[in-house]
Amino acid sequence: MIHWLNVILQGILVGGLYAMFAAGLSLIFGVMRLVNIAHGDLIVLAAYVALVVTNSLGIDPLTSLFLVVPIMAAIGYVLQRGLLNFTLGDDLLPPLLVTFGVSIIIQNGLLELFTADSRKLQAGQIEIETVQMLQGLWVGYLPLIQFFVAIAVIAGLQILFYRTALGRAFRATSDDQPVAQLMGIDTRHVFAMAMALSLAVVAIAGVFLAVRANFDPAIGPARLIFGFEAVIMGGLGSLWGTLAGGIILGVAQAIGAELDPGWQVLAGHVVFLAILAVRPQGLFPKVSG
Amino acid sequence: MPEPLLEVRALDAFYGDFQALFGVSLQIEQGQVVAVIGANGAGKSTLLKCIAGMMPARRGDVVFDRSSIITKAAFDVVAGGIALVPEGRRLFPSLTVEENLLIGSQSRRPGPWSLARVYELFPILAERRHLPAPALSGGQQQMCAIARALMSNPRLLLCDEISLGLAPIVVRDIYERLPALVAEGVSLIVVEQDIAQALKAAHHVYCLQEGRIALQGQAHELTREVISAAYFGL
Numbered sequence: 001m002i003h004w005l006n007v008i009l010q011g012i013l014v015g016g017l018y019a020m021f022a023a024g025l026s027l028i029f030g031v032m033r034l035v036n037i038a039h040g041d042l043i044v045l046a047a048y049v050a051l052v053v054t055n056s057l058g059i060d061p062l063t064s065l066f067l068v069v070p071i072m073a074a075i076g077y078v079l080q081r082g083l084l085n086f087t088l089g090d091d092l093l094p095p096l097l098v099t100f101g102v103s104i105i106i107q108n109g110l111l112e113l114f115t116a117d118s119r120k121l122q123a124g125q126i127e128i129e130t131v132q133m134l135q136g137l138w139v140g141y142l143p144l145i146q147f148f149v150a151i152a153v154i155a156g157l158q159i160l161f162y163r164t165a166l167g168r169a170f171r172a173t174s175d176d177q178p179v180a181q182l183m184g185i186d187t188r189h190v191f192a193m194a195m196a197l198s199l200a201v202v203a204i205a206g207v208f209l210a211v212r213a214n215f216d217p218a219i220g221p222a223r224l225i226f227g228f229e230a231v232i233m234g235g236l237g238s239l240w241g242t243l244a245g246g247i248i249l250g251v252a253q254a255i256g257a258e259l260d261p262g263w264q265v266l267a268g269h270v271v272f273l274a275i276l277a278v279r280p281q282g283l284f285p286k287v288s289g
Numbered sequence: 290m291p292e293p294l295l296e297v298r299a300l301d302a303f304y305g306d307f308q309a310l311f312g313v314s315l316q317i318e319q320g321q322v323v324a325v326i327g328a329n330g331a332g333k334s335t336l337l338k339c340i341a342g343m344m345p346a347r348r349g350d351v352v353f354d355r356s357s358i359i360t361k362a363a364f365d366v367v368a369g370g371i372a373l374v375p376e377g378r379r380l381f382p383s384l385t386v387e388e389n390l391l392i393g394s395q396s397r398r399p400g401p402w403s404l405a406r407v408y409e410l411f412p413i414l415a416e417r418r419h420l421p422a423p424a425l426s427g428g429q430q431q432m433c434a435i436a437r438a439l440m441s442n443p444r445l446l447l448c449d450e451i452s453l454g455l456a457p458i459v460v461r462d463i464y465e466r467l468p469a470l471v472a473e474g475v476s477l478i479v480v481e482q483d484i485a486q487a488l489k490a491a492h493h494v495y496c497l498q499e500g501r502i503a504l505q506g507q508a509h510e511l512t513r514e515v516i517s518a519a520y521f522g523l
Contacts, residue, residue, distance in 0.1 A: 165391070168384065172392045175381040178343060181363040182373050184396030184441060 002136045007258045008251055009133070013143035015250030016150030017212070019243040020205035021227035022234070023157060024198035030237050031170050031194040032088060034095045038103040040224030042199060045106050046072050046206025047215050051119055061121040061211050062145075069203040076199030080192040088191070103220065110217035118214040121207065146208045153201055154243050160197075161239070170194060222265075229272040235282025244283060248275070292355065294319045294476050295340070295371075295445055300349035302332075302339050309335040311500045312349070317445070317493075322467070322477045324491035324508070326484055328520060331497040333480040334376050337447045340478075341373040342366035353445070368396040372443035376450050376480075378434040380422035386433055387418040393440030400442025401473050407436035410466055428459035435463070439470070446470065448479045452486060464490055484516060498522050 025039050036042075049071055053064045079102075087094040123142065130138040161167035173180040173190050181187055209215060209223070226249060234245030249268050256267020275283070293316040302310040309332045317323045327333050338344040340351055342363040351359045358366055367373075372393075380389050390404060408415035411432040417425060425433060431451055438446055452460040460483070467477060467490060481487035487494060488508050496504040496519040504511070504519035 165395075168388055168392055169395065171383050171388075172381045175383050176379055178363070179375055179379045179381070180392070182341060182343065182367060182375065183392045183437070184364050184367040185392070186362075186364045 002134065004258075005134075006137055007254050009137070009139065010143065011251030011254030012247050013139070013147045013250070014254065015230075015247030016147035016243070017205060017208055017246070018226050018230045018249050019246030020150050020153055020201055020208070021223055022230035022242045022246055023154060023239060024201040024205070025224075025227045026231045026234075026236065026239070026242050027157065027201075028194060028198045029231075031174050032191050033092065034084065034088065035092070035099070036198075037096060037099040037224065038106060038220075039099075039198075039202070039227060040222065041103045041106040041110075041220035042072070042075075042202050043206045043209060043223050044110065044215060044217060044220040045075075046199075046203040047121070047210035048110055048114060048119075048217075049203070050121060050207045050210055051114075054121060061123050061207050062126075065204060065207055068207055069200050072199040072203035072206075073196040076195040076197070076202075077192045079199075080195035081188060084195065085188050085191055107217050107220060114217065116216055116218070118216045119210070120214050121210040123211045127211070142211065146212070149204060149208070150243065150246075153204060154239050157197075157201070158239050166193060226268070229268065232282055233272060233275050235285035238282070238284045241282060241284030291318055293317060294321075294354065295478075296352045297336070297340065298350040298352065300336070300339055300346050300351070302335050302344065302346045304335075309500050310339070310346070313497070313500070313502055315495055315502070317476055317478060319444075319476055320471060320474065321493060322471060322479065322491045324487035324494045325478060325480045325497060326482070326487050326494060326516070326520065327497035327503075329482070330499075332500040333497055334449055335500075336497070337373060337449050337478070337480055340366075341371060341447060343373070364396070367441050367443070368398065370398065370442070370444040371447065372438035372441045372445075373447040374434050374438045374449060374451060376453065378430045380425075380430055380433055380437070382421065382423045385419055385421055386414055386425065389422050389433055389437050390414070390418075390440050393437035394442075396441045398442040402439045402442050404440075407439055410439075410469060411436055428455050428463065431455060431459075431463060435466075439475075443475060445476045445478065448477065450480055450482065452481060452483045460486060484513075484520070488516075496520055 021043060025036060028034050028036050046068060050061055050064050050068045053067050054061055084095060087098045126141050129141045132138050161170060169185050169190050173185060173187055177187055230245035230249050231242055233248055234241030248271060252271035253264045253268040257264035295317045297313060297315040299312045299314055300310050301312060313336060325333050339346045342361050346359060350357055353371060358369060390407060413429055414433055414436055451463060464486060479487060479490060491508045494506060494508050494511055495502055496516060498519060
């Protein structure tokens with residue numbers, strides 16, 4: 001009994017990471033209808049940026065976030081303003097193709113620079129410290145921190161979207177682009193800010209991913225799939241739904257892995273397909289106005 | 290002769306191969322109300338879109354306050370002091386009434402209009418400020434659209450068919466507030482299909498017919514016969 005409780009709890013905690021993969025993806029799609037195929041590779045890129053920062057400055061991974069987050073946000077702004085803005089229009093296909101290209105460029109660029117070797121960020125003592133929840137149930141500090149950071153990120157995005165002028169501009173642009181321009185909103189800048197924000201979240205996700213497990217240049221696409229699944233299960237446009245989607249995916253994978261180590265990823269996909277079959281709009285779809 | 294606030298010079302505009310405007314010229318002076326009337330598809334909305342920077346013109350020029358704005362993007366035009374109330378209102382459906390108004394002040398132009406002032410002009414909006422925009426009635430949505438445009442403190446306000454789909458009593462109610470705008474120094478170009486309403490509100494009237502100016506003159510000098518001839522091309 002306590003054993004399964006443990007499995008589910010670990011799944012929930014990993015779900016926070018998946019929710020962070022998903023939040024950035026969902027934000028970009030919500031604001032500009034852009035499906036970012038390179039999202040997973042950008043997560044891996046953030047992990048490598050953190051690797052370089054921690055190695056060259058000798059700081060621990062969590063502290064490196066103070067540098068990695070602004071670096072990734074700047075990359076996001078430039079990527080959107082300099083490239084992706086030109087692909088946006090009535091057709092969904094050009095941004096899809098261009099971000100697919102970006103994905104390949106990032107993977108091969110990382111392969112050239114860092115080889116195909118597996119890497120991992122070392123967080124030191126904190127990686128092995130645990131806290132006892134119940135008799136016989138121990139939880140690592142790091143997964144706990146990761147989960148609460150994920151909740152803070154989602155809550156932060158929620159506040160930004162519904163309580164700030166930038167969030168208002170995001171929502172207005174998402175509703176009606178030409179009229180948003182009429183109101184004095186430079187949509188090119190708003191899109192670039194959205195991508196910067198998305199990659200700031202990606203940076204946090206990338207660092208936690210890299211502390212948790214090994215990474216190499218080729219693991220991006222699988223993270224993209226996890227992100228997609230979390231977004232769609234949660235319901236497009238709902239940030240808290242995204243967190244729920246991530247947790248469901250994490251728990252499904254944890255239970256699958258417990259039954260048979262080979263079933264981990266498969267179990268996540270099966271649950272995703274089951275939810276898609278029963279509730280194609282996701283669990284918590286945005287109420288349309 | 291005072292310098293016009295806005296001058297449209299020989300504007301040609303196209304939708305693909307279809308020419309919507311043929312050498313359209315128009316002038317408005319500070320403090321004036323100009324009406325542009327015409328049948329469906331005469332090019333009235335196209336003219337406003339070209340002025341507001343929502344649509345590129347192929348030839349011609351738009352001069353506002355002595356500088357050409359024809360190449361400016363819409364967000365730049367509004368920062369310069371021209372606001373458009375778009376046809377069909379086009380409020381942001383996922384924003385509340387007040388958020389819609391705040392979006393209007395995005396360009397941060399200084400001036401007399403603020404939340405408090407537009408609520409004074411349209412008290413019903415203050416009452417419903419926290420409702421989502423689609424919860425308003427048609428007339429209230431139109432008021433919200435006008436108020437949203439005012440929030441950018443425009444010197445020139447372009448109104449595209451504000452009477453569209455509204456009951457006559459609501460239309461009269463909205464038109465009765467327009468003099469308050471003029472009193473604050475806002476000049477107005479109103480596009481209308483409702484000729485009687487346009488003639489009552491405006492100093493000067495232009496009549497568009499199939500993309501050309503078919504008639505123009507002082508509102509009180511034009512007779513119904515002359516206007517219907519120009520309107521329908523009889």
